[in-house]
Amino acid sequence: MSRFDSLFGFIRDHYRSDAAIPLHAPAFIGQEKTYVMDTLDSTFVSSVGAYVDQFEQRMAAYTGSARAVATVNGTAALQVALRIAGVSAGDYVITQPLTFIATCNAIAYCSATPIFIDVDRTTLGLSPQAMDEWLQQNAQLDDQGRCVHRADGRVIRACLPMHTFGHPCDLDGLMTVCSRWHLGLVEDAAEALGSRYRGQHAGTFGRLGTLSFNGNKILTTGGGGMILANEADGQRAKHLTTTAKVPHPYEYDHDELGYNFRLPNLNAALGCAQLEQLDVFLAEKRQLAAEYAEHLADSELTFVSEPPHCESNYWLNAVxxxxxxxxxxxxxxxxxxxxxxxxxxxxxxxLTMYQQAPAGDLSEARWLADHLVNLPSGVRASIPSEAT
Incomplete structure (x- = not known):
């Protein structure tokens, strides 16, 4: 017997299964096989094909972004977004310690260094107040209007918050602090497809935002990501992720250092089919979150609910x-x-590679690391069909 048997029973009843319950698995309940087979029949399975264009256009429309550029994964999307935002070798980028490693790795891939600032307990994301306090104590604007670290004179170029488990950060606060300190805002919205802050989709508040479509995300392309941007930045993102190739009927001309970060048509086909089911997934996940909250109301576990002014996708439920x-x-x-x-x-x-990075007081992040647990959060259709 376990003191958590009531919760375990609730989970098994919800998923109607006595089999192993995964944390979050993909569900393929629409046209996935049809669209993927269509790419095989067309022979356009690599980085050129109709589904790539459709996926980008439909994702831009869904999120309300001017442009959406598909990439091979979310980390690649972050790296390119940071480069477009001006992050270069020797710069600092403010971010949060409570995040998946891709957030920090993308900074390192730009030869920049993260500065770790604490999170808010209500949002699980980067705290505007903690960020502003750290900047007041450690930074200044130079005569060129750049935010620089007083101790070493290095430029603090950007702010990279992550919308943890799909819960949007305090974007009003972050935008205010970024404006005050002349910092570019790039949103890591890898986990936040379908999440909104004051009615606007997460990932569309900063200069650029990024999404992830890894196998464990609310929508998957197997592996994949997306850059959300204005028209000009979107065009540059498309150029950089396509090896910076200058358009020409047959010549190979590349005008700057680019990346082969394009999403294959095969994966985009899967994404188009998944996007058609996204509203169904979101509705079921929000219902599960409500049921978790009700079931745990009188228990020793506190359910993590969406922050004020937010509509979370509840990618991963947490207690x-x-x-x-x-x-x-x-x-x-x-x-x-x-x-x-x-x-x-x-x-x-x-982590060993980031222990020497500058950091503020991280007491809230440490408290959350000691107390937080993620619960199974996938839709029912993600449970193996043989489960009964």
């Missing part, structure tokens, strides 16, 4: 345990019972 020992007990009991639950990522500032 806060009363202490670290309860967190460990929940993780061990759930995984032993065949129900996958996971802790939050190890904080980025604790």
């Amino acid at each position: 806060l345990c009363p202490n670290a020992s309860a967190r460990q007990a929940l993780l061990e009991a759930s995984n032993q019972s065949g129900i996958m639950m996971r802790p939050v990522w190890r904080l980025m500032n604790e």
Whole structure:
């Protein structure tokens, strides 16, 4: 017997399964096979094909972005977005320690260094107040209007918040601080497809935003990502991700250092089919979140609800345990019972490659790392068909 048996029973009843329950698996309930087979029949399975164009156009329309540029994965999208935002070798980029490693790796790929600023407990994302306080103590605007680190004179070029588990950050606050300190805002919205802040889609507030379509995301292309941008930045993103090739009927001319970061047509076909089901996925996931919240209302676990002014996609549902020992007990009991639950990522500032990066007081991030557990969050159709 476990003190969490009621929760485990709820999860099994919801998924109507006695089999292993994954944290978040993809569901293919629409035209996925049809569209993918169509790419095989057309022979356009690589980086050129009708589905790439359709996927970009439909994603731009869905998010309200002027342009959407498909990439091979979300990390590549972040790297290119940061480059377009002006991040270059020697720069600093402000971000949060509570994130997936791709956020920091994209900064490092630009030969820049992260500065770790604490998160808000209500949003799980970068705290505007903590960011502003750190900047007041450690930064200044130089005579060119650039934000520079007082200690070493290096430019702090941009701010890269991540919308954790699909919950939007305090974007009003972040935009105010970025404007005050002349920082470019690039949103890591990898987990936030379908999430909105004051009615506007996450990833469309900064100069650029990025999405991920990894196999565990709410919409998957197997692997893939997307850059959301204005028209000019979108054109540049398309150029950079297409090896910076100058258009010509047959000549090979490349005018700058580019990347082969294009999303294959095969993957885009899968994405088009998944996008047709996105509203269904969102509705089911929000219903599950409401049921989790109701079931846990009188328990020792506190359900993490969407922040004020937000509509979250509830990509991964989460609970806060009363202490670290309860967190460990929940993780061990759930995984032993065949129900996958996971802790939050190890904080980025604790990883070997980022231990020397500048950081502020990270007490909220550390508290969340000690208390937070993710619950199974996929739609019912993601459970294997043989489960009964």
